[in-house]
Amino acid sequence: MKKIKWGIIGPGIIAHSFAQDFAHVTKGELVAVASRNEERAKKFADQYKIPKVYTSYESLCEDPEIDAIYIATPHNFHYDQTLLALQSNKAVLCEKPLTHIAEQTDELIAFAEQSGNYLMEGMWTYFLPVIQKAKQWVKEGKIGKVKHVKSEFGYPVPYDTSSRYYDPKLAGGALLDMGVYNVAMACFFFDGKEPSDIHVVARKAESGVDHDVTTLLVYEDEIANLTTAFRCKLPNSCIIIGEEGYIEIPDFWRAKECRRYKMEDCVEVFEDHRNGNGFEFEIEAVSIDLLEGRKSSEVVPWEVSKHLQSVMKKIMEKFD
Amino acid sequence: MKKIKWGIIGPGIIAHSFAQDFAHVTKGELVAVASRNEERAKKFADQYKIPKVYTSYESLCEDPEIDAIYIATPHNFHYDQTLLALQSNKAVLCEKPLTHIAEQTDELIAFAEQSGNYLMEGMWTYFLPVIQKAKQWVKEGKIGKVKHVKSEFGYPVPYDTSSRYYDPKLAGGALLDMGVYNVAMACFFFDGKEPSDIHVVARKAESGVDHDVTTLLVYEDEIANLTTAFRCKLPNSCIIIGEEGYIEIPDFWRAKECRRYKMEDCVEVFEDHRNGNGFEFEIEAVSIDLLEGRKSSEVVPWEVSKHLQSVMKKIMEKFD
Known part of the structure; x- marks a missing residue:
C-alpha cells in the first residue's frame, strides 16, 4: 500500500x-x-x-x-x-x-x-473525533439553535523578550498563538458566518504584543465569546450553547471528551480513547x-482559512 | 433571647x-x-x-x-x-x-x-459561605492578581406576554432578573471598582425586553465577562481568574461549592453542607x-447597592 x-x-x-x-x-x-x-x-x-x-x-x-x-x-x-x-x-x-x-x-x-x-x-483540532462529534450533535439539532459559542485558551507564558511569544517581529502575542484556536471554534460552529460586529478588549505586554484578549464576535442573533491569555491559566473549555441544551468540551484544542447537557443534566458523553x-x-x-x-x-477548505484569517485581521485591527 | x-x-x-x-x-x-x-x-x-x-x-x-x-x-x-x-x-x-x-x-x-x-x-448570594470563602482566597492572594471575572446566569423562561419576565411595564428582562447576579459578582470581586468602558450585546424578545445579554465590564487592567439569558440554559458558573490560579463556583448564585485551581489541578475545595x-x-x-x-x-453596604445600580444603568443604556 x-x-x-x-x-x-x-x-x-x-x-x-x-x-x-x-x-x-x-x-x-x-x-x-x-x-x-x-x-x-x-x-x-x-x-x-x-x-x-x-x-x-x-x-x-x-x-x-x-x-x-x-x-x-x-x-x-x-x-x-x-x-x-x-x-x-x-x-x-x-x-x-x-x-x-x-x-x-x-x-x-x-x-x-x-x-x-x-x-x-x-x-488539527477540526479533525479530532470529539470536535466532529460535537458538530454532529449540533447538526442533528440535539441542542437546538446555537446562540452562544464560548471558547477559552490561555496558559501562562513567562514574560521573556527573547522568546518568540513576546516578540512583535516574530508575530508574537496570545491571539496568534492560542487565540486562533478560539476563533477557529467560532468559525466551525457558526459555519463560517460573517460577524456583523466585533468587540475587542486587548491588553499588551511591555514588548507590545497582546497578552490578554477578550473578543465578542457578534452575528445576526448569535455571539461568540472568546478569551485568550499569556498571563493566566484559563479553564480552557469550549461551550456551545443552544436553545435546548449545551455541549461542553474541556481542553477543546486537544479534546478527548465532550458532554451534552439538557438543563442541569449531562445526558450524553463522548470519549476519544486515542493513544496519540x-x-x-x-x-x-x-x-x-x-x-x-x-x-x-x-x-x-480554503474558504475556512480565508474566513479565519479575515476574522483574525478584524480582531487585530481593534488592538490599540 | x-x-x-x-x-x-x-x-x-x-x-x-x-x-x-x-x-x-x-x-x-x-x-x-x-x-x-x-x-x-x-x-x-x-x-x-x-x-x-x-x-x-x-x-x-x-x-x-x-x-x-x-x-x-x-x-x-x-x-x-x-x-x-x-x-x-x-x-x-x-x-x-x-x-x-x-x-x-x-x-x-x-x-x-x-x-x-x-x-x-x-x-443574598454575598452572604453564602462559598462566596465568602472565594473572596477570602482572593484576599489571601491564593490566585494572584485577579484579571478576569466570568459569570453566567441563564435559564429558559418560556416566552409569555402575560408573564412579568417579558413585560416591559413590570421591569421584565433577563438583565434585571438574572443578570444582576452577574453584575453583583463583578462588583464583589473587583471591590466596587468603576469600569472605564462597557461593551454590551443585547438581544430582545418580541415584547421588547432583553432576553440575552453579554456584557464586558472593562477595568484598568481587568475585565468582567457576564452573560445572562432567558432563552438558553447557561452553564451558570462564576470563575475568578488570577495570574496564579482560578476559582470556579458552580451555580454561584446559590453556591454550595467552590474549587481552587493551579494550572490543571484542583488544589482546594470548599463545601457548604447547609440544609436551607x-x-x-x-x-x-x-x-x-x-x-x-x-x-x-x-x-x-449602601455604596455597593449604589455602584451595582449605576453599572446596571450603564449596561441598560447600551441596549438598542
Whole structure:
C-alpha cells in the first residue's frame, strides 16, 4: 500500500507532537526533517527514526521522494516557506495560523490553486473525533439553535523578550498563538458566518504584543465569546450553547471528551480513547486527500482559512 | 433571647424559599405576610405557620410588632413599597435589584439615612459561605492578581406576554432578573471598582425586553465577562481568574461549592453542607445587624447597592 512521504520544516515543540503521532498513522510516514540548526535536526531525526536530515529548507523541498511538507516554524515564516514548498510542487500542511497577515493567506491559496498543489492550514483540532462529534450533535439539532459559542485558551507564558511569544517581529502575542484556536471554534460552529460586529478588549505586554484578549464576535442573533491569555491559566473549555441544551468540551484544542447537557443534566458523553496526541487524525486525513488526488481539504477548505484569517485581521485591527 | 420579627410583602416564588429558611435561623422569626390576594396570603401563612395575614401592605407596615419587612414583589414595585415600609419606621430588606431605576436607589438610601431606618438590598448570594470563602482566597492572594471575572446566569423562561419576565411595564428582562447576579459578582470581586468602558450585546424578545445579554465590564487592567439569558440554559458558573490560579463556583448564585485551581489541578475545595436554600445566612445577618443597632449592612453596604445600580444603568443604556 502506498504511503504519503512526509518531511518536516522546523523541529520545534509542536513538531515533536506531530512526529510522535506517525506511530498511529497508516497512510503516511515521516521520511525527512529540515532545520538550519544541524544538531537540532539530527537529534530530532534520531528521536523519531527519520532517515533524512536537511540543513536547508530548499534541499528538503527539492527531495523528489517527499510528497508532503509540514511547516512548523513560527507564524512569520509560514508565508515564505509555504510558497517555497508549493513552488517545489510539494503538498503543504502549514501550522495555524497559515499566515499572520490575512492577505498573504489569500495569496498562498491563489498560488496553490494556480500551481495545482495541495495546501491546508493545520487546524488539527477540526479533525479530532470529539470536535466532529460535537458538530454532529449540533447538526442533528440535539441542542437546538446555537446562540452562544464560548471558547477559552490561555496558559501562562513567562514574560521573556527573547522568546518568540513576546516578540512583535516574530508575530508574537496570545491571539496568534492560542487565540486562533478560539476563533477557529467560532468559525466551525457558526459555519463560517460573517460577524456583523466585533468587540475587542486587548491588553499588551511591555514588548507590545497582546497578552490578554477578550473578543465578542457578534452575528445576526448569535455571539461568540472568546478569551485568550499569556498571563493566566484559563479553564480552557469550549461551550456551545443552544436553545435546548449545551455541549461542553474541556481542553477543546486537544479534546478527548465532550458532554451534552439538557438543563442541569449531562445526558450524553463522548470519549476519544486515542493513544496519540491528536495530530494523527489530521495527518491521516491529509495523506488520504493526497492519495485520492484532492487539492484541498474538505475539513479545512480554503474558504475556512480565508474566513479565519479575515476574522483574525478584524480582531487585530481593534488592538490599540 | 430577643428575636427580630419579620413580615413579608409579596408571597411569590422567592418568598417561599425565604420563608422556608427561617427553619435555620436563630435570631429572627417570621410573624406576618401580606398580599392583596387574600387567598394567596392565607395559603402562604398556613404553609409556613405564620400567625398574621394582611391583605394590604399598609396594614402590615402599621403592625407595631413587626421589626423588619422583606419585600419580594417584582422590581417595579420595590421603590414604592420600600418607601412605605421606611416611612412606617420598619427595617427593610428588599429583593435585588433594589430598584430598576438607578436614581431611585439613591433616593431610597437617602431616605433611609435621613429617617434612621435600616435598609439593605437582598443580595443574598454575598452572604453564602462559598462566596465568602472565594473572596477570602482572593484576599489571601491564593490566585494572584485577579484579571478576569466570568459569570453566567441563564435559564429558559418560556416566552409569555402575560408573564412579568417579558413585560416591559413590570421591569421584565433577563438583565434585571438574572443578570444582576452577574453584575453583583463583578462588583464583589473587583471591590466596587468603576469600569472605564462597557461593551454590551443585547438581544430582545418580541415584547421588547432583553432576553440575552453579554456584557464586558472593562477595568484598568481587568475585565468582567457576564452573560445572562432567558432563552438558553447557561452553564451558570462564576470563575475568578488570577495570574496564579482560578476559582470556579458552580451555580454561584446559590453556591454550595467552590474549587481552587493551579494550572490543571484542583488544589482546594470548599463545601457548604447547609440544609436551607441559602437565605438563612442573609436573614441571620440582617437580624443581627438590627439586634446590634446597625442601620446598614457591612456585607451589602449602601455604596455597593449604589455602584451595582449605576453599572446596571450603564449596561441598560447600551441596549438598542
